[in-house]
Amino acid sequence: MRATLIYGAGDVRIEEVPDPRIEHPTDAVVRVVRSCVCGSDLWPYASRPASEHGDRIGHEFLGVVEQAGSDLSRVRTGDLVIAPFVYSDNTCQFCQEGLQTSCEHGGTWGADGVDGGQGELVRVPQADGTLVTIPSTQDSSLLASLLTLSDVFCTGHHAATTAGVNERTTVTVVGDGAVGLSAVLAAKRLGAERIILMGRHPDRTDLGIEFGATDIVAERGDEGIEKVRELTSGAGTHAVLECVGTKPALDTCVGVVRAGGTISRVGAPQYSEGPLGRPVFMRNIAITGGVAPARNYIEELLPDVLDGTIQPGRVFDRTIDLDGVPDGYQAMADRKALKVLVAF
Ligand SMILES: [Zn+2]
Numbered sequence: 001m002r003a004t005l006i007y008g009a010g011d012v013r014i015e016e017v018p019d020p021r022i023e024h025p026t027d028a029v030v031r032v033v034r035s036c037v038c039g040s041d042l043w044p045y046a047s048r049p050a051s052e053h054g055d056r057i058g059h060e061f062l063g064v065v066e067q068a069g070s071d072l073s074r075v076r077t078g079d080l081v082i083a084p085f086v087y088s089d090n091t092c093q094f095c096q097e098g099l100q101t102s103c104e105h106g107g108t109w110g111a112d113g114v115d116g117g118q119g120e121l122v123r124v125p126q127a128d129g130t131l132v133t134i135p136s137t138q139d140s141s142l143l144a145s146l147l148t149l150s151d152v153f154c155t156g157h158h159a160a161t162t163a164g165v166n167e168r169t170t171v172t173v174v175g176d177g178a179v180g181l182s183a184v185l186a187a188k189r190l191g192a193e194r195i196i197l198m199g200r201h202p203d204r205t206d207l208g209i210e211f212g213a214t215d216i217v218a219e220r221g222d223e224g225i226e227k228v229r230e231l232t233s234g235a236g237t238h239a240v241l242e243c244v245g246t247k248p249a250l251d252t253c254v255g256v257v258r259a260g261g262t263i264s265r266v267g268a269p270q271y272s273e274g275p276l277g278r279p280v281f282m283r284n285i286a287i288t289g290g291v292a293p294a295r296n297y298i299e300e301l302l303p304d305v306l307d308g309t310i311q312p313g314r315v316f317d318r319t320i321d322l323d324g325v326p327d328g329y330q331a332m333a334d335r336k337a338l339k340v341l342v343a344f
Contacts, residue, residue, distance in 0.1 A: 003119025
């Protein structure tokens, strides 16, 4: 089969690799129908040191179960399934608490002999716990929206829920990438009526408005903070959803959050120290969020996707085939594409 490998910064290749097979009775082999490139894939694409051997990459996919291990009771051959961006048994103490990203038997795609998601086939460990079976469909826009439950929309939802967003909270979303736009849609779905989106790419913030943003702030840094405060009578917003992953973005969050409010971080952090000192303490700011346990949210979000109440798949603005994946990375890195969908 053919799959995507990353060899270093700017160096993504499509190569022939061995077909996966069932290695444990709890495995399934899935033939990928849709995959995509994640904003977090762009970090290694920007900075990873060059190596002789490539590593498999990709962690968002949906597909059809081609082989099911003998221990599986939920997942069957022929099922259309969504794979969350980590695998998990869905039974251990952490999974039972809805934190499948900390599963005692879980792991990540593209590591330790497990296939990456940007390839034709994937061996799925812990398949009964990991995979969520969905109704069979050929509808391209529905498949795109279903794929967002693998990561990006669940990540936006995680930001909104951990920040306690409801119909009484005002919200600021920092970042107009696919996660930021997903966070806007998730906050709107949870009833927020005032959603300020901080982003400076008009084509993206336009989609943010369609997803439910009520105000756009294009300014960054102190100027952006000032603007959000002007919009909120000087107070800031109850919830602030950090969807970038940089320290300046987190500083902006501290600047725009209301006293007693909550900052939720879901951007993969590219920093090791952040603002946790006196300003946060004196204003009773809660800081929450983290890597999103997508598996915990899929069943809850699925009905709204299936009936078209929400269309998170609109974050995809380019569709490519597997051979187009290297160009897809470059297009996202150059900000020429918001999020690239891979159709097989
Ligand atoms: Zn578990």
